[in-house]
Amino acid sequence: MPNQQGATPPGGGETVECPVCRMEIDPEEAPASLEHGGETFRFCNLRCRDRFLARPGFFLKGRRGTAAPRPLTAG
Numbered sequence: 001m002p003n004q005q006g007a008t009p010p011g012g013g014e015t016v017e018c019p020v021c022r023m024e025i026d027p028e029e030a031p032a033s034l035e036h037g038g039e040t041f042r043f044c045n046l047r048c049r050d051r052f053l054a055r056p057g058f059f060l061k062g063r064r065g066t067a068a069p070r071p072l073t074a075g
């Protein structure tokens with residue numbers, strides 16, 4: 001039987017995380033996407049994209065690696 005190379009099996013795709021609400025979504029079915037800093041981000045809905053557009057740095061912070069420790073205010 002023919003074996004098509006490069007064809008991804010349906011339903012076995014990878015999921016991505018909405019950077020705004022951290023929801024897992026299928027990049028193929030993401031209702032909203034945005035290119036930022038040479039990277040393409042997918043969003044679970046348009047509202048999340050709008051929030052990301054408003055403050056991209058806020059949602060990108062801590063996306064990779066461990067979350068930065070919150071500074072404790074003495075006193």
Ligand SMILES: [Zn+2]
Pocket residue numbers: 018019020021022023043044045048
């Ligand atoms: Zn979202």
